[in-house]
Amino acid sequence: MANTYTQIYVHTVFAVQNWNALILPSWEEDLYKYITGIVQNKGQKMLAINGTTNHIHFFIGMKPTCCLSDLVREIKKSSGTFIKEKKFTSSTFQWQEGFGAFSYSHSQLTDVIQYINNQKEHHRKQTFRDEYLAFLKAFDVEFKDEYLFEWI
Template sequence: MPGTFSQIYIQIVFAVKGRQSLISEQWEEELYKYITGIVTNKNQKLLAINGMPDHLHIFIGMKPSCCLSDLVREIKKASNEFINKNRFTRSKFEWQEGFGAFSYSYSSVDNVVRYIHNQKEHHRKRTFKHEYKDFLDKYQVEHKDEYLFDWIE
């Protein structure tokens, strides 16, 4: 779109179905590269990707022509197929329904990238459930707990 200028930065968070710890350190880099390819092929800019065995954080610079829900649906669908085709897990792999999306200003980009790159260290002190609920509270996102991810207690 000529004449359209934007700076849209979105952090996307989603979990493995049932919050199972299925993403292994042995193949997570392959998954991250694959997802980076999906984002790039959709003409969006991947700024950071990282996660834990049960969830992912993806930080993108998004163009206004992109429909976020369509992008996330494509990332989840294609990465599901990639994981299952390569038999990275013993049983069928699936992502949970839904996702979190949180926007940031340009001045926050470096902090968000650092936060995502430090996921493993960060989660030694806090659970994903605590982290996710804090995001919802911090950004004043109305929600009902029964519609959040399935939590394994």
């Protein structure tokens, strides 16, 4: 797009269906590399990706031609298939419906990247549910409890 200049940074979060702790340390790096490949193949820039056994955070530099919902749908679909094909888990693997997405300014890049890179340490002190609700409140996102992730 000629004469189009943007700086769009989006932090996206989604979870494993039923909060099952299925993302194991033995293969999570393969999953993150796979998801990074999807992001890059769609012309976006992966800035950070990490998570725990039951959810993932990723942070991208996004072009204005990208539809975030389509990107997340593709990531969930393709990575779910990847996990099944690689037989990383004997349990049925599925991502929960929906996701959270939060935008940041260029001056916040380092802090957000560090936050995502420190997910495992962070979640020793705070549950994902509490973290997610804090994001929604901090970004002043209106929500209804019945439409949040299925908390078990």
